[in-house]
Amino acid sequence: MSRRQLGAAALVLIALALVPVLASTYQTQLLTYGLTLAIAALGFNLLLGYTGLLSFGHSAYFGAGAYAVALMMRYSGITSMELFILGGLLASAALAALFGVVCVRHTRIFFAILTLALSQVLWTLAYKFFWITGGTDGLRVPFAKLTLVGGLVSADQFDKFVDAYYYYVLAVFCICVALMWLIVHSPFGKTLQAIRDNETRARFLGVRIWRYRWLAFLLSGTFTGLAGILWVPLNGLTTPDVLYWPQSGKIVFFAVLGGFRNFTGPIVGAVIFNYLEVYAIAATEYWQLALGVVLIVLVTFLPAGIVGTAQRLAARSR
């Protein structure tokens, strides 16, 4: 990491830390959503950007995290966020490990189809086994029942708790970004990129391609699961919708919007998408139509995404 990059990261962090002080409760909450989604995008892009595998089924891991929290709350009465994170991570990692075994034997189109297919299976199971999952009614995860940091922080005052949860998510987000940065710049991450760029050559160098892809899949799913875990108390409810294909589509969209050839692209894409979605839904009933048009335009004319295009413009003006 260069000094300039460190400086920029520090500035962004300070700005993010100031948000609850300067902005309204609503805006703080909105950005909390954005940060959780950014974690999902970060995880997704380990596969698309760094391993060259396009998953259309990341809703499965997001939903696994969310449902793990909801089921723990319903059946065991746990309220501690740390325990939720632990349980949710185990659930989404186990799921990603299992699905990964099947999916990583294939690349490109078959990979995309398989990931989509498996996530749809999970969706129908959540939908049809309603006596466990609540069916379309979903499961409630009341925000106010949550306790953070080993029970030290609980929801006595709504506004304060929103701020506290924001800082909690921000802290987890920073850990995730740092971890992912280390992963993609480690020898492991470099190997993934080598496999992405030339599979045959990597194989000749003695790299065990499936194992590396499987590990990338596992990490990617687990990060996305963590996003689901943090998201569900905020939303107060989990329904089969989080497992349904449009949720996967959204995660793909984050990465393409920001630019998946960039480390920061998906993060920026997720946060911007979150604002777009909230304000577009308020403005029009047909926001999915607008989304589709934006996606087609992006893919056709701006494949580098927002961050990639901005970098290119900045480089040209220098």
Next chain:
Amino acid sequence: MEIVALQVLNSLFYAAVLFLIAAGLSLIFGVMGIVNMAHGSFYALGAYITAWAVAAAAPAIPAAALFVLLFVGALAVAAIGLALEPTLIRPFYRRPEEYQLLVTFGLLLVLEDLMRLVWGGTPRTASTLVDSLGLIQIGGLPYPVYNLVMIGVGVAAALALWAFVYRTKFGVLLRATAQDRRMAAALGINVERIYVLAFGLGCFMAGLGGAIVVPTQAAVLGMGVEVLVIAFVVVVIGGLGSLEGALVGALVVSALRTVTIQFWEEIELAALYLIAAIVLLIRPTGLFGRKG
């Protein structure tokens, strides 16, 4: 025993519809090498357009003439496909697959919401067609004649497609282009024309699938994605790019679906994907697939 006979017929009817959709998907992949994520939406479009046309024309023309509208629905979808391929899809043939998947995914989002915009959330039916043909007694149980006729249409479509691909000059050009695009272009074949016609044909079949289904069950929002996911299972089992594979896959999937719905409805899709996953593990290219 009669129940079994009816379930076999139901399964065949469903297989006919699935074959039309999966064969279109496979054809487009086989010729152009792209997987059309919006393919299910073309099926839904076929269903909606047909239901809309039947509802509009039903009071004016006799019931027998309404059957022509099935093909009108399919042709309308083909026309949409013919317009979309050169404008939207063509720039993507030379780009990585991720982009091809993404652009057709964008198309899927647009089409799904356009259908909501035009036809709204209420289900659309065209059951007049089923009623007009009446019922037949099979072992003492009534069964709609419409379903029998449409199984026949499915068989006819399969035969016509086979003859078209393997017995006509255009079929030869199509297969040559599928095998080696550059060589075909060097030999003077108009590849762009082949592509646009193949895409239109694929869309026609998806649209026909939708048109056949809509008299028996209403056109609803989300039906496109639902069928896309099942069509993927069909082509994964049969082998992407193979028409024989689409036929066998459609028969397997519809039989499996009929059985699971009968005995354990909750695991229907899960069972389908389990089979697909097993096929992929044992034969990665499907039962009839070529190396992609």
